[in-house]
Amino acid sequence: MAESKPKLLIVEDDAGLQAQLKWAYPDFEVFQATDRASAIALLRAEEPPVVTLDLGLPPDPDGTSEGFAVLDEIMALKPDTKVIVASGHGARESALQAIARGAYDFYRKPVDIEALGLIVRRALQLHRIEAENRQLASKVGSDNRVLGRMITAAPEMVKVARTIERVANTNVSVMLLGASGTGKELLARGLHEASDRRHGAFVAINCAAIPENLLESELFGHEKGAFTGAVKTTEGKIELANGGTLFLDEVGDIPLPLQVKLLRFLQERVIERIGSRKSIPVDTRIVCATHQDLETMIADGRFREDLFYRLAEIVVKIPSLAERPGDASLLAKAFLARFAAEMNPAVKGFAPDALAAIDAWHWPGNVRELENRVKRAVIMADGKLVAAADLDLAAPDEDEAQVLNLKCAREAADRKVIRHALARSEGNISNTAKLLGISRPTLYDLLKQYDLQA
Numbered sequence: 084m085a086e087s088k089p090k091l092l093i094v095e096d097d098a099g100l101q102a103q104l105k106w107a108y109p110d111f112e113v114f115q116a117t118d119r120a121s122a123i124a125l126l127r128a129e130e131p132p133v134v135t136l137d138l139g140l141p142p143d144p145d146g147t148s149e150g151f152a153v154l155d156e157i158m159a160l161k162p163d164t165k166v167i168v169a170s171g172h173g174a175r176e177s178a179l180q181a182i183a184r185g186a187y188d189f190y191r192k193p194v195d196i197e198a199l200g201l202i203v204r205r206a207l208q209l210h211r212i213e214a215e216n217r218q219l220a221s222k223v224g225s226d227n228r229v230l231g232r233m234i235t236a237a238p239e240m241v242k243v244a245r246t247i248e249r250v251a252n253t254n255v256s257v258m259l260l261g262a263s264g265t266g267k268e269l270l271a272r273g274l275h276e277a278s279d280r281r282h283g284a285f286v287a288i289n290c291a292a293i294p295e296n297l298l299e300s301e302l303f304g305h306e307k308g309a310f311t312g313a314v315k316t317t318e319g320k321i322e323l324a325n326g327g328t329l330f331l332d333e334v335g336d337i338p339l340p341l342q343v344k345l346l347r348f349l350q351e352r353v354i355e356r357i358g359s360r361k362s363i364p365v366d367t368r369i370v371c372a373t374h375q376d377l378e379t380m381i382a383d384g385r386f387r388e389d390l391f392y393r394l395a396e397i398v399v400k401i402p403s404l405a406e407r408p409g410d411a412s413l414l415a416k417a418f419l420a421r422f423a424a425e426m427n428p429a430v431k432g433f434a435p436d437a438l439a440a441i442d443a444w445h446w447p448g449n450v451r452e453l454e455n456r457v458k459r460a461v462i463m464a465d466g467k468l469v470a471a472a473d474l475d476l477a478a479p480d481e482d483e484a485q486v487l488n489l490k491c492a493r494e495a496a497d498r499k500v501i502r503h504a505l506a507r508s509e510g511n512i513s514n515t516a517k518l519l520g521i522s523r524p525t526l527y528d529l530l531k532q533y534d535l536q537a
Contacts, residue, residue: 230273261401283327309358409506
């Protein structure tokens with residue numbers, strides 16, 4: 084079955100120019116209108132992605148008022164339509180006004196058919212890209228979520244999520260190991276929500292962000308008058324998480340004296356507030372995280388070995404964003420949809436060069452860096468699509484260590500590129516094959532050979 088032609092609506096009252104324009108677009112299904120009523124009727128019935136519009140329409144053929152009225156109505160009915168306007172009346176002023184009112188582009192009469200054809204085809208391509216971005220953004224929120232809220236299509240991260248799901252309904256302590264910005268708190272919250280403690284509180288504390296002299300009070304609470312400034316009895320984070328989960332981020336920053344007190348809680352499940360001798364039983368599950376090498380800290384005497392084994396009954400290692408091919412694009416689209424809705428609704432998606440740059444970058448700051456770059460780009464973007472320049476991405480490091488075994492290097496490269504393409508096309512085999520420049524049967528063979536799933 085032949086692929087249907089894209090639709091083009093030509094709004095023009097000059098019969099000679101109408102005929103000339105119609106035959107200039109053999110690769111389009113062309114519709115023609117001579118006034119506002121017929122133009123809007125065709126817009127509603129056919130929903131063409133691109134419209135060429137003469138601003139000098141009856142009953143004001145020598146002015147622009149009727150043409151601007153048509154433009155305004157198109158923008159109100161279908162704001163994603165790419166409208167290309169033409170006029171010989173005050174060309175510069177009309178152009179500025181048309182763009183301000185939502186037109187895609189402008190051309191001056193007399194018409195250069197070849198130049199106009201380039202503008203029309205560029206407008207169609209942009210419309211397709213924006214439609215694809217909207218479709219992908221709608222899929223990103225559901226098809227690629229694990230643990231309820233984490234977006235991923237990488238097997239490495241799916242494996243992490245499945246491990247967390249398996250241990251969620253036990254009471255074992257879980258330690259999450261990973262670089263800063265990899266999503267440790269998000270995983271900890273996912274563990275809590277997948278457990279039978281989900282109706283209790285999820286309390287998070289960053290141990291590195293609190294001065295040592297205040298951390299004990301934050302964790303264990305204090306009685307009124309226990310120290311200067313203690314004007315009332317205050318529950319600590321462990322007590323506040325009773326019946327729920329306490330997430331200790333950067334647990335490696337807990338000072339040694341406080342490590343002893345935390346170990347006692349883990350062994351006996353009771354706490355004592357500062358300034359009190361009363362033991363309070365607490366049923367709180369501990370999930371902790373760190374980017375530090377705790378085994379080295381144990382060897383150096385900076386972290387208690389017995390505490391480590393109490394906290395690390397299950398250890399989950401979180402891959403960096405660079406180790407999760409395809410995830411950067413998925414996450415970027417989700418971030419863009421969120422930030423655009425909040426701060427710049429004119430932004431609709433990523434330009435192709437931006438997606439290529441996102442795939443190529445090695446993301447030393449992980450998901451946090453990606454989120455920050457997308458947020459800044461959405462705020463600063465001038466057009467509807469975020470470009471690579473808006474993301475301020477540098478070229479990837481070409482001096483990275485290379486695998487010397489050619490077979491292994493080729494296989495690793497194949498896997499990475501295929502997974503990027505699968506993520507970019509949301510698992511669609513036909514689109515993935517097109518991106519890779521191979522046939523569907525060849526792609527199926529490669530998926531089977533490398534044990535990859537669409």
